[in-house]
Amino acid sequence: MNTTLQAPAMPFDSAPATRRKRFSPARIGVYAFLFSAALYFLLPLYVMIITSFKSMDEIRNGSVFALPLLATIEPWQNAWRQVSGGFWNSVAITVPSTIIPILLGAINGYALSFWRPRGANFLFGVLLAGAFIPVQVMIYPLVWMMARSGVFGTLPAIVLVHVIFGMPIMTLLFRNYYASVPQELFQAARIDGGGFWRIFGQVMLPMSLPIIVVAAIMQVTGVWNDYILGLVFAGRDNAPMTVQLNNVINTTTGTRLYNVNMAATMLTAAVPLAIYFISGRWFVRGIAAGAVKG
Structure with missing residues (x-):
């Protein structure tokens, strides 16, 4: 007599055994923290924007968080007249x-x-x-060398300083990125007769767009937001926007124009903000593609 043993049929259950709570205490805590952090960083930006569109009488008589009753772009026009030279200096440096x-x-x-x-x-x-040597340690030797060579206080001087301080971190980023590229790809290019520059220009550079975007975002924001190097090395004729912004805000003559100061600050921060908003997803993609591997 043949008997066939069959496993007992398990009841079909469409619902998962454990269902994650939609609003668990941990998730509520995470959302509360993220909301508080966003509010902490966005509130000053909100105050700067609305203040830049107010008149001085409205600033004196109204609340700092109140929207402008009669918006005006005159503070922006005055701010641009004062920092436009620094803006183009920053472009020429960056x-x-x-x-x-x-x-x-x-x-x-x-x-x-x-x-x-x-x-x-x-x-x-x-x-x-x-990459880890403090900038302040290198300022005096660089000032001495550039003064002896006759380029101190010129546009090539400030560009050279940014190149010197930017090259180590750029090398680190690209070296770690290329370390994740398969060696077989390089060896195949070598077998096909590719030399140093041909492999670099035709194989490696086309593959490097994600890390180039990451490096460009880091370098542009670092150079554009720099103050101390621009103050020391650029000279009066090539002072970047951050230096001129400091001169506008810290003026000691006349009435302090808060609306003009806020507009000038927004103009200075416009380029880094635009870069992050436009290239944010490319930055994350480049980091994930190997910017921190190695």
Whole structure:
């Protein structure tokens, strides 16, 4: 007599065994923290924006959080007249101070990841150490060298300083990014007869768009928001926007125009804010693609 043993049929249950609570205490705590953090950072921005559109009489007589009763763009016009020179100085400083370190960092990272010249690890350690040296420690030696060479207080001087301080971190970013690229891809390019520059220009650079965006965002915001290097090395004729903003806000003559000060501050912060809003998702994608791997 043959008997077939069958497993007892399990009752079909469409609902999961454990259902996550929609509003658990932990989730409520996380949302409360995120809301408080957003409010902490957005409230000053809100005050700056609404104050920049108010007249001085309304600022004196109204609440700091109240919307303007009669909005005016006159403070923005006055602010632009005072900081427009610094704006174009910042553009002239930021563009080469972004392109050159990214290009040098990409070449260094590519060489350290694939070609590995003699002493590559030592060179990488020196560059990495340079990324953590405080800026204040290097100011006096750089001032002395540039004064002796006759370029102190010029546009090439401030660009050179930003290139020097930007190249270590750019090298670190690109080296870690290229370290995640399969070695087989580089070896295949070598078998096909590719040299150093051909592989770099035709293989590596087209693959580097995510990390280039990350590096550009970091370098642009760092150079644009810089104050101390621009104050020391740029000179009076090439003072960036942050230096001129300080001169506008800290003036000691006449009445302090809070609406003009707020408008000038918003104009100074406009470029980094625009970059983050436009390229935010590219920044996250570049970080996920290997910017912090290695």
